Amino acid sequence: MAKKNDDFFVEKKPWSVVKDELLSCYFKPYVSKILHTYKPLVYVDCFAGKGMFEDGNPGSPLIALEIIEQCRASTTMEHTNIAATFIDLNYADDLRKNLKAYPWVNIVSGKYEDNIAAILRGKERCNVFLYIDPYGIKALQCSFFDNFARGRFNSIELLINLNSFGFIREACHALGTTFDDKAIFADLVEYEPTTMDASDKSIRELNEIAGGDYWQPVIRAYKNGEINGYDAESKFAEQYCKHLMQGYTYVLNMPMRIKKGQRPKYRMVHATNHRDGCLLMVDNICNRWEALQEIQSGGQLMLWAENFDNQAVADDDIGDKVIEHFSQYSDWISLHDALAMFFVNHGPICSTGDVKKILKNLDCEKRLAVQRTPGVKKNGTPTTFMTEGKGQAVSVRWMK
Ligand SMILES: C[S@@+](CC[C@H](N)C(=O)[O-])C[C@H]1O[C@@H](n2cnc3c(N)ncnc32)[C@H](O)[C@@H]1O
Known part of the structure; x- marks a missing residue:
């Protein structure tokens, strides 16, 4: 279901709560650990939004900044070197207003694609963390992620919100078929959905987003009835992570649900070159899993132990x-x-x-x-x- 952009920030929806819970449960231990490398931390929220929802709930910028302040307050280190940048194409003024308690942050009005290279220039030897939470798939050109991996940073980590079903739907349009599963798109309200057609331009754009043409055989198998749309999504996500692994050794593929008992609606992908970053993400998801389940189930009692994929764990x-x-x-x-x-x-x-x-x-x-x-x-x-x-x-x- 496509929606007008402004609606996104009227009230914080369950999928935003789940995403932010994941960001915050990882970011806190990440910041505490990374400060001990004694190298600067460069945090960039590449699609930052307004900073705060109109219902008063914090958006990803306020969540990250609160964690940074808490870590600064609790560390025994004399000096911490942390820079935080928030990019948004539409809401820089709202960001300035909502983040005014943090005068040290950098707010960039414009596109992530046009600004990220300049923001990261000269940041070699720093620890870089990029939070990538766009509305759809259009701004997710994989070549950017491949280039970040080649940067000479002390470490680089990406947390990406991948609208994998949105990708499958548009890939189907580009290859002359359809995937418009109502159940999937019913509560995954899409803002600025990308619309592709059966043209070479669309295929090129999808290749750029995916970082290759590996998605095409997947869509053809779906078109020929060899696999269903859910299998196509999961195969695409698997190949997407494999592609990222050319630049990042450890890539975690995390299917996310909006409600208990549903199939995954989107993926969060964590990419890092540090095994301990990957292990930290695993443990923090598991530690916070009950809270994530609570959000996703609306507080219903769970009968079975379930994992991140809402499958009973044996x-x-x-x-x-x-x-x-x-x-x-x-x-x-x-x-x-x-x-x-x-x-x-x-x-x-x-x-x-x-x-x-x-x-x-x-x-x-x-x-x-x-x-x-x-x-x-x-x-x-x-x-x-x-x-x-x-x-x-x-x-x-x-x-x-
Ligand atoms: C899903 S929202 C981000 C929500 C935010 N992470 C939060 O938790 O509050 C995506 C944001 O990306 C912005 N946006 C859209 N295209 C962009 C682009 N190319 N570069 C940077 N920001 C963009 C939109 O204005 C919107 O605020």
Whole structure:
């Protein structure tokens, strides 16, 4: 359902609440951790909106700024170097008004596509975090993301709202078929929906958004009746993440629902080159999952433990997946590297602690070898930690 743009900010809708919950639950631990790299943090909200909804609820800019202030207030570091930029094509004046309590921020009136390169120029060696929450798919040219990955930043992370069903619908138009599933588009109110037609121009635009033409065989399979529209969306999202993985080692694909029991309506994609960023995202989604479920279910009681994809979580299934994944490592590998790849392959289906528990059992059963540095405590007893960093390293290798 397409809507007039101004309506978006009248009241904060459930899908905005879910998105913002995801941003805030990750951003807080991210800022605390990243400050300890002693390198500047550059935060850019590329499609910032008005800053605040007319019903008084905070938008993504106020949510991020509050977290930055909290982290600054609670850190023991003497000096924190954080720059925050908010770009919006239509609402820079509202941003200036709604963010006036934060005079140090940079507000840019214009298109993200026209401004982002200048904002990131000279930011080599900084930690860069980009929040990318456009209305539709048009401004999501993948070549931008590919270029950011080549920048010489100390680290770069992207959190992208991908309207994957919007992409499928327009890809269908471009290849002469239709996907207008009423159930999908009923509560995913679309603002500025992109409309494509069966032309070479549309196909070129879709190639630019997707970062290749891999979506075309997916749509053809749908057109020929080999797969349904939901499979097409999930295959597209999988390939999209694979494309991003050419530039970012760890890409998490997170299907989001607006209401409990529904199929996913859109995807949030987190891309980073840091395994610990990926693991932090996994744990924070899992920690906050109850709150996210609460929002998505409107407070209904949950009968079963469900994962981010609202599928009942079967412990056996996770155990099988852990064995399948870790049995590929016949040579020593860092535990955190292997863990991050587990979640890239399967999505945030459980916490890192759940997987570590299974690995400890596999260690006891002598199916997995675990090597720790340091290997012994001060009192001479063997160490048992399963977390890397702060002078601790853990490697694992599959035995049988
Ligand atoms: C989904 S809203 C963002 C909502 C915001 N993240 C929040 O939580 O409040 C998308 C915003 O992108 C802006 N916009 C549209 N095209 C843009 C572009 N090319 N560059 C930057 N902003 C754009 C719109 O004016 C709109 O405010």
